[in-house]
Amino acid sequence: MPLTSPRRSALADQVIAQLRAQITSGEWPVGSRIPTEPALVEQLGVARNTVREAVRALAHNGLLDIRQGSGTYVVATSELAGVMNRRFADSEPRHVAELRSTLEASAARLAAQRRTDHDLRQIDALLERRESAWASGDAVAFVEADATLHMAIVAASHNDVLAEIYADLGGVLRDFLRADVGEVLRPEAHMDHARLVEAIRTGDGARAAAEASAHPFGCRLTLREHR
Secondary structure: OOOOOOOHHHHHHHHHHHHHHHHHOOOOOOOOEOOOHHHHHHHHOOOHHHHHHHHHHHHHOOOEEEEOOOEEEEOOOOHHHHHHHHHHOOOOHHHHHHHHHHHHHHHHHHHHHHOOHHHHHHHHHHHHHHHHHHHHOOHHHHHHHHHHHHHHHHHOOOOHHHHHHHHHOHHHHHHHHHHHHOOOOOHHHOOOOHHHHHHHHHOOHHHHHHHHHHOOOOHHHHHHHOO
């Protein structure tokens, strides 16, 4: 529905809110390119300058990245996520791995205690998707499938604060995983997640935490540590 407020500042705020909603709802996922400026003008029924102002505001807040000659891409799902991405972009990989280990171990322990049958069905489906992505040799698809599986496990903890913090760090964690996996999937880098999922299924919180804490430390980091 076109937005018709006569006040430009208020109208820009409405456009910002609408674009933000399309990002946070997952309609425009992280990594995707948003519609072009002319398409947004037609979709929203507002002037080009208003669309441009809204897009620039969201880019300033860290949700969008304007790439000249390529388009505008979603890089975070919230302002806090955008801040996290900028703040930790150059962090020591080992420190990111330790943070991920801590969060995922806590989430896995809680998931083993609180998961529902619906949670398990979703986790099983995502585990299968992860293994299929690995078998295909597609590193990009594997990183996305692995990240989505872990997000589902965190969600199964039914701790909203933990889930929101993990989601806000999602860009940082994906960048770490992407760098660790590399462009080619190597057999020695594969980490079996079946044991983690089984521990959650059987309600073994200690085992689930132990399995989750081991996963974030990728093969390349482990090799570097033992040199």
